[in-house]
Amino acid sequence: MAIKAFLFDLDGVIVDTAIYHYQAWRRLANELGFDISEEFNERLKGVSRMESLDLILAEGGQTLSDERKQELATQKNEWYLELVSRMTPDDILPGVAPFFSQVRKAGLKTALGSVSKNAPLILERIGMGEVFDAIIDGNKISKGKPDPEVFTKGAAELEVQPDECVVFEDAVAGIEAGKRGGMHTVGLGSPDVLTQADMVAPSLEHLTVDQVLERFQG
Structure with a gap:
């Protein structure tokens, strides 16, 4: 089966906003009377806002009403938005622009697949709002x-079959999502962490489109 589309996560693949999420979540935890570490923050990668809040509250041993949790999630997002x-465009990760240039030359379709x-807003700020053929986000x-x-949903909008897609992810949850969707997966990060990915590289800077196509098209 020929590969027709590349689907990309945003955080950790195109840009790295993890530090902004951490700063906002840590500020929230501090206001609730406890702290969270950068190591703990790794568990929040690729996880939705409300699920992240539940993990943080569990870490702090706190139980709150749904209404209060919604207020806190909204407050965290406001702090995060101030930062992002x-x-x-200087915040685009190294290697992203050259890789996307290769993607276009190869005639591949592209989609963003982010739970954020x-x-x-982030795509607009970094000047990549027009790069993707489809944008699937948390909304x-x-x-x-x-x-x-x-x-x-990204594959459906691009009108391609799942096995014609390659997903690029930096998070374990994202790799699992791609595989459960019947897609090929490229993990960006440590092979010790992204053990389920079909192919692993440190970042897009260390990959070429040809390498990816050769891996999945034989």
């Missing part, structure tokens, strides 16, 4: 990763 609103509801899905919805 300062982003510029702030993905459109278009009801289930977060590792559910495959964000990627299967």
Whole structure:
């Protein structure tokens, strides 16, 4: 089966906003009377906002009403937006622009598959709003990763079959989502962490489109 489309996560693949999420979540935890470490924050990668809040509250041993949790999630997002609103094209990760140039030359379709509801804002700030043929974000899905919805909807919008797609992810939950969606997966990060990925590289800077196509098209 020929590969026709590449689907990309946003955080950790195109840009790295993990530090902004961490700063906002840590500020929230501190206001609730406890702290969270950077190591703990790794568990929140690829996880939706409300699921992240539940993990943080469990870490702090706190139980709150749904109404209060919604207030806290909204507050965290406001702090996060203050930080990402300062982003510029300089925040695009190394190797992304050359890789996307190769993608276009290869005639491949592209989709963004991010659980973040702030993905459109980030893409606008970094000047990549027009790069993708389809954008699936947290506003278009009801289930977060590792559910495959964000990627299967991307494939549907691109009008391609799942096995014609390659998913690029930096998170374990994202790799699982891609595989559950019947897609090929490229993990960006440590092979010790992304053990389920079909192919692993440190980042897009260390990959070429030809290498990916050769891996999955034989």
